[in-house]
Amino acid sequence: MGKRVLVLNGPNLNMLGIREPGIYGAQTLADIENLCRTTGTELGLTVDFRQTNHEGELVTWIQQARQTADAILINPAAYSHTSVAIHDALKAAGVLxxxxxxxxxxxxxxxxxxxxxxxxxxxxxxxxxxxxYSLALRALAEKL
Structure with a gap:
């Protein structure tokens, strides 16, 4: 089994392809998941891809990553700008x-x-x- 990368996506990313395509593009979250899985397979990584609109669920997944993942790739979306809880969880998790x-x-x-x-x-x-996402997975694979 390859190194495990937890790919986390925050609020409203489930609306990709519909929400403001001029800013976010026409690809859906399913398209991005397929891209991540294909890239991960190519690099020998196991990709666990998730999305939630709930901050607490992201925090729980990050905390669990201590035992389940070698790295986290996160698009926290709007929580990037507001969530001290996600910051603290990532810091405590100690995962790349x-x-x-x-x-x-x-x-x-x-x-x-x-x-x-x-x-x-x-x-x-x-x-x-x-x-x-693909570039980040490539960089993570090199670092791992």
């Missing part, structure tokens, strides 16, 4: 973490310019659309 965003958060509204997750992530990829 990369953060990814479909859009360039630094070119958007000022409230999106700060991410609590970035402070505890080893790397951040933003603004590359769905391909950012």
């Amino acid at each position: 973490t990369y953060e990814v965003h479909l859009s360039n958060i630094h070119q958007r509204e000022p409230f999106r310019h700060h991410s609590y997750v970035s402070a505890v992530a080893t790397a951040v990829i933003c603004g590359l659309g769905a391909s950012g």
Whole structure:
């Protein structure tokens, strides 16, 4: 079995393909999941792909990652800018973490310019659309 990567997606990402395609693109979350699974297989990684609209569920999954994952790839979505709880959970988990965003958060509204997750992530990829997930998995595979 390869290294295990937990790919976590936050609120509203289940609406990809419908919600603001000019910002987030036309790909659906299922398309991104397929991309992650294909990339993971190519790299010898086991990908566990999840999405939730609930902050507490993300925190629980992050806490569980101590025993179940070698790395976390997270798109916390709007929780990037608001969640000290996710920041604290990632810090406590002690698992290699990369953060990814479909859009360039630094070119958007000022409230999106700060991410609590970035402070505890080893790397951040933003603004590359769905391909950012694939690039992040490649970088994680090298690091692992």
